[in-house]
Structures are given as structure tokens and as C-alpha cells.
Amino acid sequence: MTNNKPLKQVSRRKFLVNTGWAAAGITLLSSCQSLLPAFPSTSSPELEDGLLWIQLMPSGEVQFLCPRMEMGQGAAVGLTQIVATELKVDQAHIQCQTPSTNDLPRFKLTVGSESIAVFHRPVAIMAARLREYLRREAALKADLHPSDLKHSNAGFISPDGSVISYESLVINTVPVILGDKDLETPAPALYFDTPTSDTSQIGKNWKHPDIQAIVCGKMTYSRDVKVPGMAFATVFHPPFFNAKLMDVNWGGAKDKPGIIDLVKDLENNLAAIVADNPFIASSLRNDVEVLWQSPDGIKNVTSNFDIQAHIETDDFEHELISTGNVDTPATDSRNTIESGYETPVYTHAGLEPRSAVASVSGTSAEIWCGSQDPFFVRDRVARLLDFDEDQVVVHPQRMGGAFGGRVFCRAAEEAAILSRKSGLPVRVQWSREDEFQNSYFQPPFSHHIKASVSHDGTIINWQHDFLSAPIITGQVPSNIAWAVDMFVADKGTSRGAISPYNITNHRIRYSDIRQDIPVGAWRGLGSAPNNFAIESAIDELAEISQKDPIQFRLQNLPAKNARLASVLREVSTLSNWDSRAPAENEGYGVACSIYKNETCVAIVAKIKIDHQTEDVTISDIWCAQDNGTTINPDLVENQVVGNIIWGCSITLKERINFEAGRSMQTNFDDYEILRHNECPNIHIKLLATKDTPPLPVGEAALAPVSASITNAVYAATKRRIRQLPFDYDVLSIDT
Amino acid sequence: MLYINDKQVEIPDELSDTPLVQFLRDYLDLTGTKFGCGDGLCGACTVHVNGSAARSCQLVLKDLATAHITTIEGLKNPDRTDALHPVQDAWIKEAVPQCGYCQPGQIMSATALLIENPQPTDAEISEAMSGNLCRCGTYPRIRKAIHTAAGGQAHDK
Numbered sequence: 064m065t066n067n068k069p070l071k072q073v074s075r076r077k078f079l080v081n082t083g084w085a086a087a088g089i090t091l092l093s094s095c096q097s098l099l100p101a102f103p104s105t106s107s108p109e110l111e112d113g114l115l116w117i118q119l120m121p122s123g124e125v126q127f128l129c130p131r132m133e134m135g136q137g138a139a140v141g142l143t144q145i146v147a148t149e150l151k152v153d154q155a156h157i158q159c160q161t162p163s164t165n166d167l168p169r170f171k172l173t174v175g176s177e178s179i180a181v182f183h184r185p186v187a188i189m190a191a192r193l194r195e196y197l198r199r200e201a202a203l204k205a206d207l208h209p210s211d212l213k214h215s216n217a218g219f220i221s222p223d224g225s226v227i228s229y230e231s232l233v234i235n236t237v238p239v240i241l242g243d244k245d246l247e248t249p250a251p252a253l254y255f256d257t258p259t260s261d262t263s264q265i266g267k268n269w270k271h272p273d274i275q276a277i278v279c280g281k282m283t284y285s286r287d288v289k290v291p292g293m294a295f296a297t298v299f300h301p302p303f304f305n306a307k308l309m310d311v312n313w314g315g316a317k318d319k320p321g322i323i324d325l326v327k328d329l330e331n332n333l334a335a336i337v338a339d340n341p342f343i344a345s346s347l348r349n350d351v352e353v354l355w356q357s358p359d360g361i362k363n364v365t366s367n368f369d370i371q372a373h374i375e376t377d378d379f380e381h382e383l384i385s386t387g388n389v390d391t392p393a394t395d396s397r398n399t400i401e402s403g404y405e406t407p408v409y410t411h412a413g414l415e416p417r418s419a420v421a422s423v424s425g426t427s428a429e430i431w432c433g434s435q436d437p438f439f440v441r442d443r444v445a446r447l448l449d450f451d452e453d454q455v456v457v458h459p460q461r462m463g464g465a466f467g468g469r470v471f472c473r474a475a476e477e478a479a480i481l482s483r484k485s486g487l488p489v490r491v492q493w494s495r496e497d498e499f500q501n502s503y504f505q506p507p508f509s510h511h512i513k514a515s516v517s518h519d520g521t522i523i524n525w526q527h528d529f530l531s532a533p534i535i536t537g538q539v540p541s542n543i544a545w546a547v548d549m550f551v552a553d554k555g556t557s558r559g560a561i562s563p564y565n566i567t568n569h570r571i572r573y574s575d576i577r578q579d580i581p582v583g584a585w586r587g588l589g590s591a592p593n594n595f596a597i598e599s600a601i602d603e604l605a606e607i608s609q610k611d612p613i614q615f616r617l618q619n620l621p622a623k624n625a626r627l628a629s630v631l632r633e634v635s636t637l638s639n640w641d642s643r644a645p646a647e648n649e650g651y652g653v654a655c656s657i658y659k660n661e662t663c664v665a666i667v668a669k670i671k672i673d674h675q676t677e678d679v680t681i682s683d684i685w686c687a688q689d690n691g692t693t694i695n696p697d698l699v700e701n702q703v704v705g706n707i708i709w710g711c712s713i714t715l716k717e718r719i720n721f722e723a724g725r726s727m728q729t730n731f732d733d734y735e736i737l738r739h740n741e742c743p744n745i746h747i748k749l750l751a752t753k754d755t756p757p758l759p760v761g762e763a764a765l766a767p768v769s770a771s772i773t774n775a776v777y778a779a780t781k782r783r784i785r786q787l788p789f790d791y792d793v794l795s796i797d798t
Numbered sequence: 799m800l801y802i803n804d805k806q807v808e809i810p811d812e813l814s815d816t817p818l819v820q821f822l823r824d825y826l827d828l829t830g831t832k833f834g835c836g837d838g839l840c841g842a843c844t845v846h847v848n849g850s851a852a853r854s855c856q857l858v859l860k861d862l863a864t865a866h867i868t869t870i871e872g873l874k875n876p877d878r879t880d881a882l883h884p885v886q887d888a889w890i891k892e893a894v895p896q897c898g899y900c901q902p903g904q905i906m907s908a909t910a911l912l913i914e915n916p917q918p919t920d921a922e923i924s925e926a927m928s929g930n931l932c933r934c935g936t937y938p939r940i941r942k943a944i945h946t947a948a949g950g951q952a953h954d955k
Contacts, residue, residue, distance in 0.1 A: 135934045137896070274895060277895045277898035278882070279886060281871075284832075286833060341824040411933075412933055414842055414900045414933050415899045463899025463900075492833075702896075708935030731837075732839050737937075738929075739927040739932075739940070
């Protein structure tokens, strides 16, 4: 990603861009919102959005209605620590609650590792404003000037030493909240900016308040929600992409006791059995025959792109960078590499298959589900039911993993349709097979990199072309997709595509080609596939330069990326890189990245190849990360470990293939994720950079994992891995 | 007659073909046992059957006869009624969970392991826990928490 170079578009989009229609097109799309489907919540927080986030309860405790959804990342804990710091309360006196959509104004969807990075400051400011409001109230009460009062734990101390507690400032048991006019006062100073105070909670390892409920099995996820009087649906999902429901033969299900409704809803493409108990509907699944058709026949969707065929057309839709002369020949052809790299389709595979309960009456609807964007769920359900948005309330539940896969919730929409029809609250629970076929996917990537180095190991030339599908706009409805594709270069697809190195003759081009497979957000968007290609090619350049891979990277990093150089040096120390002594069939590899232009990560992997058992094992991963100020080191470390394990998993195991318009993988036996016995030893160092604000964490360490592993394989075998995932068989094939 | 968390439970005839995981969650309201894959592949639904770890999605009620089932809700501290099971305590101490959805199953596998092998090595932990998937990547902390609960340190690493 680059800050100062606007995206340049070529070929069929060139005319539109040159005539200024790109901007006009975006405006057109957003100004016709009433005619358009619901959109995700993408606006960053404004000051007035936060008035209700933090409230002083009659008990004197602070209630924090956290505008972030919890899926395991622990962002709510970090933000609660910030509130506690500004208000000087301890963990026992602050409660973090997940708000329903009628509790708070719309807030931004929880994606992109933004919860701390984007929300820490607005949350700190609102907490400090509440503190100053309370100080003014305390001064009024004591007939003093606010500046006479010293802030103390959960209250203020007057010059005579008497304490004015928060609790004593609550009048008539009405919670204290900020109003619009409280925003007119000057912004107060933040303790967050001078975290030397002994009451600062920044850098402390608070545990999640729900941790005991989780380990005792008492935590409620969407799948555990019970609403009195609810009915239980079994939904028949389309067996292939673009399948249209034609008819249903209910067979023996028709006359079974307990059946409330047999639903064949052609308009909503929905077939379902609704029953008065949860046991009957699923047992009838095999008695029912559902007929699906595609008007255009079953699409034979592809599972990959072919960059080599595309290169010859020399036609890419977007140019991210074009500087110098990329055709500058290397002084020596031995100093040039030309390589292809590919990553497959991935799925999220969170452990909780999605579920929802909906209760729809003639005038209102309530939804219980997990979503990264409950307001998007609300708006989609409202449009489906022809309700106004304020007639629908979504009660978000803790998610059993999300990773970008729960921006909306189809299960909630199905439950809403079925609840309206039956007049009862209805529960819909997806099976694991439903998850594999009916969620959206990470698209495949195909890269071509041609690059050269000078005799002293300086990169002089870098041409990187790649193909994938639009990710951020992957889920826009088909009736407006053409317009979006005309005007938008998908920044999710290109996330992390600009390498951090200093390159004079530099060109990066890509095409984001919409596919017939459903595509959407997945952990880190394009950052992992793009980094795999870049950092593998960098390793090739280091090899032909006969340079140490870490030294080669340091040599080619510009001064502005000094923080990345620091984490490279740190991971070198952490892994004893300079004195590494791999045995036969062992290898060390390195890779690094800057996530969203902010978080710097460097990773060293050590692998072992066992020719007896025909296994490749990742024995160790060392990771140094600079994510700026760390609010909660323990939770950040958990995220880093999670990213590393996710990265090992996609490198060795994960791949979706499509045939006959459907995913051939249906469960964890044919889409395996990393298991306990395959988990490497992981060693992490977080660089303490207190002068930098908190930076994104939840996806940052993922990007360089794959290349660090495959570069280690190269070090051990001189075999370059060009396609993920890989296993021992690839190494045993003579090439 | 089935015993679930030491209580005798009558099984209605019409539910004899129901998987144990669904019976626990939808009939007894014991929702701590999680549904993950329905095919014995992920371990989220792990319970103890007569003291050993088992996947409750793979067990049908009629095959359980007089089995004694323990779910996450039935885990007890052997010495004190007012305290959590030592494995649950270790999970909190090591701050294991991220999303937390797989953790009841992980804890049931871990407690079963420690019944059979009170001082497992890293390799034995890996072996015993490999049927329990965690997508968030909490495996290293699970290993640490099992050692903590066992009251010892890692043996072979």
C-alpha cells in the first residue's frame, strides 16, 4: 500500500478515470443509497457517536458499551483498560457490555485489526470527557472550582481531603451519560498520552471478563441462544453456486407430528422444515427432495487463475506503482529472476457454524446472532422484511471465530423469513457442510515477478503482476457489481502488494476479476498471498546475489522503513540466525512485512524434513513485531501466536477446490487445519515502541509466515515452493 | 438409564437415535458442549464417557446404555466444592482462550488425559490433544496450561 501514489488504472477503465468519472461513479453509488441494497458499516467513529459508549451507573460502577464485536481478539478488553485508565477505576468496577443495535448509534464493522488502532483514541477521549463532566459536577456539589479537585480512584478529592466518589454524583439512580453540549468543552488531556501514572492500565495483562464463563461452558454463543416459544428450522441450502430453488417434494415429512411449516419460498430461494422441537426436523432431512436448477447451467467455476497466460496480453486493470524504467536490463542475466507464485482458495473454518434466532412480528423484528457488523445484519433484514431499519434490533453474540467471514449473517436472514411466515421465533443452525458450501471464500492469487539485482546486491528492477478477485467489494450484489468493478480497484486484493524495499525501476500491476464463486473478507485480505510471492522472490534475489537473506533485506530497505529493519535485526538475534547450524534436512528461512503500512513483522522459521516418514515439520517460529504501544501484551501475544499457527496451516494444509459449481471440501477431514501435534515451538518478541500509537495486531503476523517456511525449505533442499499448500510429495518430485 | 453429571436421566423413546451432543444441548440445556463438525473431526463436543474422552456427536443415545457421562458443566474440583477444577483454573491462569468456542472440548480432553497420565510430556500432550481443533491457534497455551494443571514443567522440550 502506498500513501502518496494514487491508483492508476489502465485499459478499459482508462477513459473513465481520465475524464474524472471514477470519482463521480463512487459518488453516484453512495448518493443513490435508498435504491441500493444495504451496505456494510464503513464509517470511522465521529465524536458524537461515542456519547453513549461510557456510562456511570447508579452503583458507581462504569459501564462500557463497547462498539467492537468480540470474536476472540480481545479488543474489548484493551479498550476497557483505556476507559479504566481515563476514569481511574479498577477492573472490578467497570463492566464491558456488548451493545444491541438499539443501544448505540451505528458503529464501524469489526474488521481489519482496527479495534484498538482506530478506536483507542475516540474511546479514551469519551472516557476523559465523562471524567471532566464528573469533575464539574463534583465541583458544583462541593462549591469549588473544578481545578481545585484532584482526580482519585473512582472519584475526586477536595482540598480539605474529603472524597467525592463517582457514586455520590449519580442523582435519582439515573445513569450519567454525556450529552451533545458536553462536546462543546475543550478536549481534555488524556492520561493515555502520559501513561506514567500509577493508575494507568496501559500495558497490563487484564484477562477477559468472560474467561471463567468460557472455561466453565457457560458462555453464550449464537448457537446457544434460546428464546421462549421458539421453533426449530432445518434449512436446505443450494447445492451449487447460483442454484435456484425450483420445487420441493416433501415426501414423508408432510404428515409428521410436530411440523409447523414446510416452506418453499421461491422468491427468497429458501426451502425449510420448521418444527416445534429441535429433534424432528433434522431427522426428516433425508425424506425431502429439493429440486434446484441454474438458468445458465451449473457454472464450472475455477479454483485458480493463470497468470502466465495473462502476462502475454500485457493488459492489467490497475497499476499500483510505475517508477523508473522497468525495462532496464540487468547487467547480467544471471542476476535476474522470473518467477510464478500461487495461492489457492481458502475458507475461514471458524469452529462455530453460524446460527441465529429471529423473532418477527407485524411491526418489529429481533435477531440474535454473531456478526462483525450487526448494523449491516439489521439493514439487510429490514430490507428483506420491508421494514424500516429502526424496526429491527440485532443482539450480537460472542462469535466462535470470525476472521472476516461473518460480516453479514445469512442464517439470521433465513431465520427472519421463517419467523415471519410461522409467526414464531425461529432458530436456524448451519451444519459444518453448510459452512463450507455457503460462506464466501478467500480468492486464489496468481503472481508473476520479474526482478534483477546489481552485482552488489541492490535491487534494480522489480515487475510484479498478479491476478485475483475483488475482496472488499466481493459481496456487492450482482446488479451493481458492474459499476463497482468499473470504478474501484479493490484495495483488499492489493493489500500488502507493495514491497517495503527501495526499488528504482518499479512496476506493480494487477487485475481483480470477479468470479462466479462468492468472495469476501478473510484474515488479512490479500496480505498473506501477496507477501508469499514478494518474500519468496526476495529470497531468490538474495540467493543469486550470494547474500545472507537478512542482510540482503536490510541492505535494500529504505531509511523510512527503519522500524522494519529493527524487527529484522531483532528476529535475527532471537533466532540466533548468525550462528544457526542446521543439520542435514533442516533449514532456516526468513520473511518480513509491514501490515497496512503500520505494523512491522519479521519471522524466522526452522523446518525439518524426514525422508523416512515423508514429512515436513515446522519445528520453530521466531517472530519480532513492532505494533507500537501495546495495551495488553498477553492478548497481543495470543494474537501473534494465532496468526503464526494460521500461517503454518495455510502453508501446509488448506485448499478449497471447486467442481460442478461447489466446494469439494465439506468438513475437517478434507479441509484440514493445523492440529496440536503439528504446532511449532513459537518464540515472540514485541518491540516496545511507546512513542508510537497502538497499531493493527489481529492480522499483522500472518503475512510473512508462509514465505519464511518455504524459504526455509529452499535453504534445506534447494527446492523453491511456488504453490501453496505444499507437502513432502512436492519435494520428492524431480524437477 | 443414563447418568449425566451424576444425575440419572430418562431418555424418551423417540430420542433413542439422537446424537448425545444434541440431547445435551437441546434437551438438557447443557450448552457448554459445543457442536463443531458433526463428524468426530474437531473435538468441540468432547465429553467423558465412563471417564474417557469421547466425541458426543458420534454417540447415539440408545448405544450408551448405563454410561456415566460428564460434561464441562459437571467438571468438579476433587477437593473443594467452591473451586473450579484445576484444569479450568490453569486455563484461566494461562489465559488460554481466544474465541473460546473449542475450549470446553479442549478442557474435557485435557482432564481425561490427566486422569490417565498425571504428568504428561509435551509429546504425550500433542498426541492426546490432536483431535481437538482450535482455529484461533491456542495450542501452545493449552500445552502450557496442561503442564500447569499437572503441577509440573515441560519434560522433553
